[in-house]
Amino acid sequence: MVRVGVDVGGTFTDLILVDELANKINVHKVPSTTHDQSVGVIKGIKELCAISDVAVEDIDYILHGTTVATNITIEGNxxxxxxxxxxxxxxxxxxxxxxxxxxxxxxxxxxxxxxxxxxxxxxxxxxxxxxxxxxxxxxxxxxxxxxxxxxxxxxxxxxxxxxxxxxxxxxxxxxxxxxxxxxxxxxxxxxxxxxxxxxxxxxxxxxxxxxxxxxxAPKVNQYIDNLVLSLEEANVKGKLQIMQSSGGMASSQKATMTPMNLLKSGPAGGVLAASWWGELNGKDNVISVDIGGTSADISIIPEKTPRVVNPRDAEINSYPVVTPMLEVDTIGAGGGSIAYVDAGGAFRVGPKSAGSTPGPACYGQGGEDPCVTDANVVLGRLDPEQFLGGEIPLQPEKSTESIKNNIADVLNMTVEEAAFGILKIINNNMALSIRENSVRKGIDPRDFALLAAGGAGPLHSIDLAETIGSKTVMVPNYPGINASAGLLISDLKYHFNASYIEELEAISEDLVLKLGQQLQELEDQAENQLIRDGISQGDIEYERIAECRYMGQGFELRVPIPEGRLTKQSIEAIISGFHQMHKQEYGHHFPENTVELISLDIVATGKTPSFKLPQLEEIGRTNPTEAFMYERQTYFEVDGDIRGIPTPRYQRKKLLANDRITGPASIIQRDSTSIVPPNWEVVVSPHGTLLATQNEEKTRTSQTVNKHFAEVVTSDE
Missing domain, CATH: 3.40.50 (Rossmann fold)
Known part of the structure; x- marks a missing residue:
């Protein structure tokens, strides 16, 4: 079976191909075509198939995450x-x-x-x-x-x-x-x-x-219809499935019936991938930071479970949209985010982005504004000839000129200080968002591993981890196309809902019968839809949810309904579950109060093949010469000073299981670059994930040196 995941971002369209028969995985990136996303999608699929030596007609599934619906709401068109x-x-x-x-x-x-x-x-x-x-x-x-x-x-x-x-x-x-x-x-x-x-x-x-x-609807449906036609013209015969905001796939036909379910199609794949990578590496609690060219998607995943927004709280650009969606916070922080000095003299970065056209100054496409990517180039964190495998050679002199003219000269800084300022501001913007979505909700980010995704994620992740106190950073095998990989993990998933307002006080046989019939009708609708989509009956799973509240309350909470035939005991379990959920949510409950049922939900899942990674050969080398590429000066902040340090480059695809890389280092792959600062080290997992932690020995040495320096200064005074 050959499956292709395609995720369209504001700057790049990311693709991943999995050929299960040949045990082959290949990734690819092409610039997004904002005038018509399908142009970039078809171009990317053809190029990826050529790279993978797979005929386009042999593709079985095209799994797609799109920002078409999101862009319509943002642009208001x-x-x-x-x-x-x-x-x-x-x-x-x-x-x-x-x-x-x-x-x-x-x-x-x-x-x-x-x-x-x-x-x-x-x-x-x-x-x-x-x-x-x-x-x-x-x-x-x-x-x-x-x-x-x-x-x-x-x-x-x-x-x-x-x-x-x-x-x-x-x-x-x-x-x-x-x-x-x-x-x-x-x-x-x-x-x-x-x-x-x-x-x-x-x-x-x-x-x-x-x-x-x-x-x-009109533009989304036109896009999907156009994409289906373009795939047919390209001789792609596989089924097209679209990622929904809920983290489940939908057939292209179903997606056109309720296109508002695609409003967070793009970020949802990244959340699923983050949860999957965390579970693969034994990390139950994960903070996913997916930094692309235009924005950063941040999600908190406690206990291996992506958080779902309560439908009553779901909204897009302040408009309520009662539809299931994964909890993702999107902020204007990406590689293309523009740095500037505002009218009041304040140093700012984003949310405005240079996108892919003209892009950052270093793209050489006419862009004159300094961007986050330009800062990484100036600081030696992004090697111009390695960007996207050398397909888009960068022009570092334009980055230097742009930062100097627009930031450094205005604020009386060196170019390196201005570049570091850009990174500090963008990292702090993301840290504020993480704290708002974690600490504010009773979650301590220090107990979570940080997953670095997106093309720019591994460039910023360790600095960001230090800011929020996270002790472990995970860099997945394909960080630049993480959301695309998430598409390969997702199953078909549909939500069916029916309002049913009833007091759950006197549980009569008639009530049990009516509720049971209503649940069965919803399950039948779900089953019919999934069977039309080609899912066999044995691969269908159901999650049943009752939305309840106390009589007189304004809002309800979601409570799981026990499996099996609905009985009086099932309804009693719903009542008991609501009391517990109310206490968990609000810190108190009222067992003596009457519980009112508001609606019934069925979440039907059609199981599809999952994504599997081969295990790497294990040798256990430290800074392996076999993966060494060259050394180049890279700037880091050490003890409060900005220093240029000779930093080795390693080729990620040559790293094996249990290999150890000590910082400072740069680990380069086609779709991203991982920066390892001094005092940090990376260990390669059996499946190829980079696991970065602080090097305790170096940290202790640094602390001892700093303490001695402070004592010398004090004695001199």
Whole structure:
């Protein structure tokens, strides 16, 4: 079986090919084509197949992570959306929840008002009304109003129509009928109902999710359709699967049905890979830092389990999106992040990026702004002739000139001091994000290993580890394409949800029967979808979740439902589990209070082949001459001073299991460079992971020297 993982980033498109029959793994990078990501994807696949001596028609699976949906939300260039909604409730998307980050500011921007997903003139009221708590019809649907509204939206030339009625999560009869009318009058238009996209309680979140789905749908679907066509033209016959925000794959057909599930498609693969590398190397607690050309994706993975955002808290650019997604914090910190001195004279780095075009000054493509990559070149941490295996030779003189003109001369520094300043600022930006996502949530980063991923990750990881107090750094075999490797680890995964509001006080046989039937219906939907995707019944696994709250509470918590047939004991276990979860989350619980069920979730997983690494031959050498390339001056901060130190370069592909590299050193591979400062050392794991820890002997020597120096200075005074 031949599988290809393709992850599109802001600067580069990363690819990995695994040929299981030939026991062969190859990686590749090509510049991303921002005007049409599929161009870079097809180019990369063809080149990687040529490198791997594999015919493109022999590929069985294309596993793809994409930033198309994310870019649409960032750039705000999505579809013109029309909405049909319950009369007197057209402004729900404007009113929202009255939540503001700055409670007392009258000048802050509220994205859902300043840049609404659906403009007010395109939100048309329809006479209809359902009644809580059972969804019975209170006012019948006025079908003539629906027809007139659709004609009006057609005249406005909207790109897509959504239907969002009150209480449709209880009864979707009006939304279904409205969609039928839309399809009768305007069959060419895409129409989504809120009960299809997000059948959950809370009208604002449901409407916002449906609106976001429609906002990104035309461009995402056009991209996927274009990619499918381009793969066919390139004679690639393998199945195309797309990474979802939840960390599960979806078939290309399923992905086009709910494209908002792809909003964090890109970072999700990197999180899965980090968890997998940690488990492979016996590290249960991992902080993943994936530094690319444009941004850094940071995720905390405790106890081998990537954290999932509670759907009620999920959002994209401040718009609520009720969809499962892995917890990833993305900040503007990458190799292309631009350094500058602002109007107030402050030294800053990012979030603006030079991207791949024109890129950092050292690319020689017309870029004049100094970037993080330029700083690494100036400090000798990135060898110009080794970048991407020599395919893109860098121009160090342009890096020096750019940093000197824009930073060093302005702040009266040497070029090396300015370059070190760039690295310190970018590292501190990432450290602040890590602390916010760990310490703030009761997690001590000193108990976690740091996984260095992305093309720039291994360049910064050890300095970053020292900043946050992490004692171990892991550099995976293919750091520059880590997210692509994560695609090979993921399984097909779908979430099916149904709102079911019920007090869990008197557990009757009727309640047990109804809940059991509802769960079975959800499982049947999931099974049918996975079987359509080619998964055999024996490879399907289910996770069942009940969302519960205390009566009168505003928000619910997710509680696992016991396996097997639903019984009275199962429901009692759900109640008990909720009390425990409440205490864990809030520090207290109320065992005497009535628990209310809000919704049922099914997470269905279709198991697919995993990624396997061969074990390396073990010799156990120290600074092996067989892997030595050459020596070059590299700048490090030693005892507060910036010093140029002759630093050996080692070729990573020639390192074997249990080899030891002592710092200072630079370990070079095609997709990245790992910097090992003085006082640190690296040991190669049996599978090839670089495990970096502080060299205790050198650290003690340095501390002794510093102590002696301090005593001499004191005695002289």
């Amino acid at each position: 999505g579809a013109k959306v029309g909405m049909l909604t319950t009369r007197n409730y057209r402004d729900i998307l404007h009113i929202a929840r009255h939540k503001k980050k700055e409670n007392f500011s009258i000048q802050q921007s509220l994205p859902w008002q300043d840049n609404p997903l659906v403009k007010r003139r395109h939100r048309l009221p329809i006479t209809e009304k359902l009644q809580a708590p059972d969804g019975r019809i209170r006012t019948s649907l006025d079908e003539e109003e629906v027809r007139d509204a659709v004609k009006r939206l057609k005249a406005e030339d909207v790109d897509v129509i959504i239907v969002g009625f009150l209480f449709s999560f209880l009864n979707d009869v009006h939304e279904k009928r409205t969609k039928e009318i839309v399809n009768e009058i305007w069959p060419e238009i895409k129409c989504f109902t809120s009960s299809e996209v997000a059948p959950r309680i809370r009208e604002y979140e449901r409407f916002s999710t449906t609106a976001m789905n429609a906002f990104v």
